[in-house]
Amino acid sequence: MITVGIDIGSITTKIALMEGKKLLYTDVSLSGYDMEKAWQAIYKKMLERTGKKESDISFLVSTGYGRNNVSISQKKITEISCHAAGAKYFFPKVKAVIDIGGQDSKFIRIDDTGSILDFVMNDKCAAGTGRFLEVMARALHVEIDDFSTLSGKSKKPVTISSMCTVFAESEVISLIAKGENRENIIAGIHDSIASRMISMMKRTGVASPVVMTGGVSKNIGMRKAIEKKIGMTLNVPEQAQVCGAIGAAILGSG
Amino acid sequence: MIKLTRFIIQNPKLFAQGIKGYMNQHLSPRLYQIILQYLTQTKMTTVQPWKKFGVFSAGFPTEIPLAMGYFPGYPEAYAAFTGAAGCTVPPIEHAESLGYGRDLCSYMKTSIGASRMNWPEDFGGNRPADAYFSANLVCDTHLKWFESEARIHGKPHFALDVPSLVAGESEERLEEYVDYVVQQLYDLIGFLEQHTGRKFNERKFFELVNNSFEISSLFKELNAYRKRFPANRYFEWVRSFMLPMVSQWNQKDAIRYYKKHLEMARKRYGDNQTIASGREKYRVLWEGITLWYNVDLYQKVLADKGAYIVADPYTYSFAARSKPKSTLAETLRQIARDHIIIPFTLNLDRRIAYFNTLIKEFDLDGIIMHANQSCRPNSTGLLDLKEVLHKKWGIPVLMMNTDHCDPRAYADGPMNTRIDGFVEMMEIYKEKRIKI
Numbered sequence: 001m002i003t004v005g006i007d008i009g010s011i012t013t014k015i016a017l018m019e020g021k022k023l024l025y026t027d028v029s030l031s032g033y034d035m036e037k038a039w040q041a042i043y044k045k046m047l048e049r050t051g052k053k054e055s056d057i058s059f060l061v062s063t064g065y066g067r068n069n070v071s072i073s074q075k076k077i078t079e080i081s082c083h084a085a086g087a088k089y090f091f092p093k094v095k096a097v098i099d100i101g102g103q104d105s106k107f108i109r110i111d112d113t114g115s116i117l118d119f120v121m122n123d124k125c126a127a128g129t130g131r132f133l134e135v136m137a138r139a140l141h142v143e144i145d146d147f148s149t150l151s152g153k154s155k156k157p158v159t160i161s162s163m164c165t166v167f168a169e170s171e172v173i174s175l176i177a178k179g180e181n182r183e184n185i186i187a188g189i190h191d192s193i194a195s196r197m198i199s200m201m202k203r204t205g206v207a208s209p210v211v212m213t214g215g216v217s218k219n220i221g222m223r224k225a226i227e228k229k230i231g232m233t234l235n236v237p238e239q240a241q242v243c244g245a246i247g248a249a250i251l252g253s254g
Numbered sequence: 255m256i257k258l259t260r261f262i263i264q265n266p267k268l269f270a271q272g273i274k275g276y277m278n279q280h281l282s283p284r285l286y287q288i289i290l291q292y293l294t295q296t297k298m299t300t301v302q303p304w305k306k307f308g309v310f311s312a313g314f315p316t317e318i319p320l321a322m323g324y325f326p327g328y329p330e331a332y333a334a335f336t337g338a339a340g341c342t343v344p345p346i347e348h349a350e351s352l353g354y355g356r357d358l359c360s361y362m363k364t365s366i367g368a369s370r371m372n373w374p375e376d377f378g379g380n381r382p383a384d385a386y387f388s389a390n391l392v393c394d395t396h397l398k399w400f401e402s403e404a405r406i407h408g409k410p411h412f413a414l415d416v417p418s419l420v421a422g423e424s425e426e427r428l429e430e431y432v433d434y435v436v437q438q439l440y441d442l443i444g445f446l447e448q449h450t451g452r453k454f455n456e457r458k459f460f461e462l463v464n465n466s467f468e469i470s471s472l473f474k475e476l477n478a479y480r481k482r483f484p485a486n487r488y489f490e491w492v493r494s495f496m497l498p499m500v501s502q503w504n505q506k507d508a509i510r511y512y513k514k515h516l517e518m519a520r521k522r523y524g525d526n527q528t529i530a531s532g533r534e535k536y537r538v539l540w541e542g543i544t545l546w547y548n549v550d551l552y553q554k555v556l557a558d559k560g561a562y563i564v565a566d567p568y569t570y571s572f573a574a575r576s577k578p579k580s581t582l583a584e585t586l587r588q589i590a591r592d593h594i595i596i597p598f599t600l601n602l603d604r605r606i607a608y609f610n611t612l613i614k615e616f617d618l619d620g621i622i623m624h625a626n627q628s629c630r631p632n633s634t635g636l637l638d639l640k641e642v643l644h645k646k647w648g649i650p651v652l653m654m655n656t657d658h659c660d661p662r663a664y665a666d667g668p669m670n671t672r673i674d675g676f677v678e679m680m681e682i683y684k685e686k687r688i689k690i
Binding site (some may be wrong): 076080104115117118119120123205 | 644667672675679
């Protein structure tokens, strides 16, 4: 049985194709303004690259903020369930999932069967999300992909006290003006996101093993900041960014 | 009426939006009539100088001032109507431009903003009163809000201080609290006698307390039938069904209204007050103040997924009036007790016990807790409550971080994801319950 999962996030669109439990294909592209175009393009590309026909696909599940925009979707499932299913696919003993995406961050508790026990998401605010990191990268004139390396060089992370993205950006700009080095500022940004994550995690209770999914999991500095605060190692699948789409494809197989 | 006419001329688009908002409430014609009657009566007080107009906060024991001839104006009710009409943003923004912070009560900001813009009660405004009466049992903001209004208009203000029962407090301490409130109720009588120049009308007071008791009893009896009522009536129930009980502007009419509904319920369901199983896919309890501006959340977003609000402790909290006793002293003591212990202000221990009962009694599949951004006292403790209930029952609980009267605090996209996730958890919970 061939199933497809499409995860339309606020920044990127992800796709996964599975045959039974075997992951055959994944891809990531920018969501852009037109979500309809975004999924159509990535879907078309997947068909071309894998040589599959539409008729080969038994079930297609959409997830993410744009899940309702996928007209060919046979089922729409939240990214909460999909990330949990994706994390369980890579780490069968997983008990909790941290997903930091572009628009929101979540902490999901799951039981032995992979069912959601509880979840908590960030308040209606971009602080503690991928978007927050993007804004900070812009303020620091640094490529977001370099955040990981630069934070590793920090000797003394600064404290970012603002709880709001806009205020935090001002805080970062004033730190730059004071001559604080970028490495310390970036490490401070990671710490501030980690602190937010920890308070969210404590609301539902921390359980291990914890799997981190979502695009931000590629940022080793971010991962380390969270690990330091929760005192445990995070499991990060190689396909962490596509975990939601993989979970959607898995849930599509029933 | 002059105010309303002026408002329509100055804000034709907003007025049209408000009418559309009111019409979108899915209320019965009789409920529309009740709202209009109440608003009209409020306005009529300006041409009836012999009538005293009092402005009351929710939870105040209105029977005492009403016995002295005061008409009860409720800024929170006017703000709620304005919220339902979808017109709270301009007055809230106006209040914020006057310096009221974004995290202050949106009822208060709607009322202050609309009043300063000279809007009529239909759109949240509040005419100057002869006296202001606040009680802090359900809200701490009342005190300063009413104190400030009274000072602005140069009118007297009576503030009733009701202690909060914290967890683990003894019965002896409760009695001390009752003594404390009773003393204030005597002070209130003195305050009214001083400002009206009349002696306290005990006969009228007993009649009003008895009416309140009858209204509460009828409401409770009706509430028992809620398990049989189609749950899609939540909105109607909360929005206006409780209005006659809360506003008390015409108790006789309220009694007639509830009696009629009770007769209808009895005729339809007999003594059967059990849940009609299978009617709602997901049976949900709503904790906290309703989202006045967001009819779609209940009627579309939740309902389309088969989730219906079947219970809400908030509404029931207003039905806490007991039968009058034989003497004034005993009756005041009972009123004091009724005001200290209501579901809306229960301490955590009592709240947990209460919710445990509701989960069983209403066969709940999930709970939505409104973590109200501009009503933090009401939101405090929700996480603890959630944790205990989740541990004991495994029941899905959604913390909805938004606001009761300020639509700017509600964003469809992020909220829909949370709601969908909540519904997915309810599905799992239901399956588990069936297996057990």
